[in-house]
Amino acid sequence: MNPFKNLDPVLHAQLRLAIMSIVIAAGKVDFSFIKEKTGATAGNLSVQINKLKEAGYIEVEKRFKGNYPQTLCKATTKGVDAFEKYVQAIQQYLKPGK
């Protein structure tokens, strides 16, 4: 029997995992902040944010701040649960004896 839990494929991709880590730490976070922290291109980031949104892991809110559009991302309850399960799973990979 395989003692290791399967890693969530939605989260087990570097950029999506980075996005989830940031939104979980920040609560509500601006697209440009995620771009700055991850160093990803805007196009790449949009694609990955959409995948997380489709999986129901984050909510995306678009609004205007002054004359400029602003995109805010926030983790959903489902996203937080999935993230916690993912962290538990990788901890099991790191400490397989426990």
Add this chain to the structure above:
Amino acid sequence: MENEKQTFNAEESLQLITSMIRETRQKANATGFHLILWGTLISLLLLTFYILNETNTPFSGKYLWYPAIALGAIGSMLYGFLVERKRKTHCFLDRIYGMIWLSFFISWTIVLVFNYKIDLGGILVYVFAANAVFLTGILIKFKPFIFGSIVLWATAIASFLLDYPNTGHLLIGAAGMIFGYVVPGIMLNNKIKRNKQGQ
């Protein structure tokens, strides 16, 4: 960062999570601006009261509280509008700081409004301020705030022992606001500046 790299192992994965969370939390720190502003205002006010008392100036300094509070409120609101509004992250901790300082402000206002009924009202303000500074210090894990809160509690105790309203409490209060508010506020701002330079 590659978008779909699947080959990273569990250790790299955990490192990525830790570093992203650390960077985000550094950005979401509280600021020392409000402490510096209010600490300076109140200590200047207390020193003014002391000078007025010592020189027997026929002017009731208590009316200076209203313009000072108005000035502080305008300064805090302007800072919130011009600086904090531009922040790109709004974390759960920020809301907790906000609630701590809102509860302090409500308690402080009640004491100020009913100060004419209780002689010790002024000292209670140090106790409320110590609570708020202490809780903020614990939340952001910043020791100067813990020392600041101890200074404010000590200020309250010293003022009680001085047989309030002895004018000496005004000097103690001014020192308490400088070392309990202004100095920790400056130290926090310096730490934030150092963190930004190191990034």
